[in-house]
Amino acid sequence: AQKITQTQPGMFVQEKEAVTLDCTYDTSDPSYGLFWYKQPSSGEMIFLIYQGSYDQQNATEGRYSLNFQKARKSANLVISASQLGDSAMYFCAMREDRGSTLGRLYFGRGTQLTVWP
């Protein structure tokens, strides 16, 4: 079974609007971490935001926030006030802390976000 599911292959948003990228995860490990990465057309993986499973509050980093709903196993990324430079592929990932592979990330298949003027 997929550990990370991103159901939106592509999303479109107008500049200055907010957009939510969906991510659900599957784990029985009580301790885990959730990550979002951005991959622009240049190819590098850019870390955006992290949420620990025991964190009480949703993580925020500038225009990025992570809507963490633990009971639903959901970790959606919200980008506020979209900019043209936000156009990229976005990956959700999970780390299970009880696994034998220290720090290994499980990735979703990604969502291609396009911001239009």
Next chain:
Amino acid sequence: IAGITQAPTSQILAAGRRMTLRCTQDMRHNAMYWYRQDLGLGLRLIHYSNTAGTTGKGEVPDGYSVSRANTDDFPLTLASAVPSQTSVYFCASSTGTGTEAFFGQGTRLTVV
């Protein structure tokens, strides 16, 4: 060097040839990883190393080998390249339980 450096950045390789992708980090992270990225599949783990001197197989290890002689270096070797190994390869490192995993810039490999 700052962070993780991969070399080469891109390569065209004839099928059957041997190739080593290099990865070096300067953050003294214990854990290192090799992922491959294929369109529509996200990133998949090839091999990993929890600490110098140890390695393990990920979900797609066939046709690849790794070594971890020291903390900083984690080379990935394709013993006899095949076209299905055409992909973008990312090396990454982390403390294992930290709030970020660091990625190299990727190596685009084409096997013809």
